[in-house]
Amino acid sequence: MTNCLLIGGGIIGLSLAYELSRRGLSVTVIEQGEWGGQASSAAAGMLAPLKEFQTVGPLLDLGMESLWLYPQWVAELEAATGGDVQLCLDGLLTVAMNDEEAEALWAKYCWQKAAGYHVRWLTGGEVLEVEPLLTAKAVAAIHSPQEGHINNRLLLGALVTACKKQGVKLVSGCVVTGLVQQAGSVTGAETTAGTFHADHTVITSGAWAGIMLNWLGISIPVCPVRGQIAAVSSAGIPLRTVVFGTTGYLTPKRDGRIIIGATEDEAGFQKDVTLGGLASVCSGVLPYVPSLQTAAFLEAWAGLRPATADGKPLLGPVPGWNGLSIAGGHFRNGILLSPVTAKRMADWIIKNRLEPLQPFAPGRFFAVS
Numbered sequence: 001m002t003n004c005l006l007i008g009g010g011i012i013g014l015s016l017a018y019e020l021s022r023r024g025l026s027v028t029v030i031e032q033g034e035w036g037g038q039a040s041s042a043a044a045g046m047l048a049p050l051k052e053f054q055t056v057g058p059l060l061d062l063g064m065e066s067l068w069l070y071p072q073w074v075a076e077l078e079a080a081t082g083g084d085v086q087l088c089l090d091g092l093l094t095v096a097m098n099d100e101e102a103e104a105l106w107a108k109y110c111w112q113k114a115a116g117y118h119v120r121w122l123t124g125g126e127v128l129e130v131e132p133l134l135t136a137k138a139v140a141a142i143h144s145p146q147e148g149h150i151n152n153r154l155l156l157g158a159l160v161t162a163c164k165k166q167g168v169k170l171v172s173g174c175v176v177t178g179l180v181q182q183a184g185s186v187t188g189a190e191t192t193a194g195t196f197h198a199d200h201t202v203i204t205s206g207a208w209a210g211i212m213l214n215w216l217g218i219s220i221p222v223c224p225v226r227g228q229i230a231a232v233s234s235a236g237i238p239l240r241t242v243v244f245g246t247t248g249y250l251t252p253k254r255d256g257r258i259i260i261g262a263t264e265d266e267a268g269f270q271k272d273v274t275l276g277g278l279a280s281v282c283s284g285v286l287p288y289v290p291s292l293q294t295a296a297f298l299e300a301w302a303g304l305r306p307a308t309a310d311g312k313p314l315l316g317p318v319p320g321w322n323g324l325s326i327a328g329g330h331f332r333n334g335i336l337l338s339p340v341t342a343k344r345m346a347d348w349i350i351k352n353r354l355e356p357l358q359p360f361a362p363g364r365f366f367a368v369s
């Protein structure tokens with residue numbers, strides 16, 4: 001039986017561990033902190049490929065495939081764990097507040113419609129029919145009825161439970177300090193708890209992935225992009241729909257919170273919430289839903305999105321090294337992309353199926369001499 005070692009226990013590492021173990025592999029995941037304690041629990045949990053990706057192509061295809069995988073994937077996870085991860089695929093609005101924004105949004109609507117995606121163009125009163133709490137200043141919106149959101153923290157909990165049930169070895173509070181190298185192969189990892197050996201090692205360490213590639217002399221920048229984000233109470237503010245605008249977004253959760261976000265700022269590996277960051281998040285969302293003025297503030301936090309130079313994830317084998325792959329660089333969409341990443345990476349590791357991963361091959365950033 002192939003023995004797999006995954007470095008990093010965020011949404012990507014845990015989803016892949018679950019998938020590989022379901023397909024019969026022996027899997028160990030090493031996490032330096034708490035399961036999902038970095039970007040994956042910081043996220044807003046939106047599942048919104050049509051909002052996020054700006055053109056047709058492999059990235060949008062990947063996002064749409066993942067969105068379609070979600071209901072079945074969640075149903076299986078919930079059946080295996082007995083939990084509810086609050087998946088809501090009941091639509092979202094991308095809103096324009098003036099004619100200039102409406103023009104840009106219309107162009108997006110046109111290519112999405114032409115490509116056959118299920119989107120609707122709404123104006124003035126029609127927008128308010130979908131979301132009555134929106135400001136009457138909204139001039140137009142794209143309504144995308146099949147996108148939505150999930151409670152990513154509950155999803156992480158379910159994945160941990162499911163992995164344990166599947167017999168995945170979960171090692172937390174353990175820092176990977178190096179990769180075991182042997183004549184062009186990687187055969188495991190050095191950690192603060194000793195050496196772990198594996199037939200196949202996968203880097204799933206989010207914003208820290210670039211550091212691990214550096215250990216092998218490979219330079220693929222994976223930059224941490226901080227997202228500062230907050231939650232307010234939905235008491236008295238019955239927001240129904242995810243709302244995106246040019247200055248912020250609002251995601252109503254089934255647990256009584258509305259998540260408001262988020263900054264995109266670069267501060268290295270710092271995860272502080274700054275006063276300026278929080279102010280920009282609050283002032284960014286208030287124009288869309290003015291009744292938020294009275295919302296009770298609950299908490300604010302920050303996470304580090306793993307960004308690549310071309311905005312696409314890194315999926316597949318690390319060229320020049322046998323036994324080593326990477327699943328990282330998911331930037332703003334790691335929650336959305338987790339089921340499809342797990343499926344396609346497992347197809348690579350188990351069935352040697354590389355072709356679907358080609359557009360995301362890590363080798364696009366460097367040549368092996």
Ligand SMILES: Cc1cc2nc3c(=O)[nH]c(=O)nc-3n(C[C@H](O)[C@H](O)[C@H](O)COP(=O)(O)OP(=O)(O)OC[C@H]3O[C@@H](n4cnc5c(N)ncnc54)[C@H](O)[C@@H]3O)c2cc1C
Pocket residue numbers: 007008009010011012013030031032033034035036037038039040041042043044045046047174175176177204205206207208226227228229261262302303304305306327328329330331332333334335336337
């Ligand atoms: C504010 C914010 C909002 C977001 N909203 C959304 C959203 O709405 N929808 C969406 O799809 N995505 C969203 N994202 C993006 C999403 O959160 C990320 O793309 C995703 O979480 C990346 O997952 P990951 O498992 O690769 O990284 P992480 O969750 O960061 O996991 C990597 C793990 O590796 C561990 N690690 C690192 N180095 C070591 C080491 N040396 N040894 C052991 N372990 C190590 C870390 O501790 C960490 O737990 C958001 C992100 C942020 C910050």
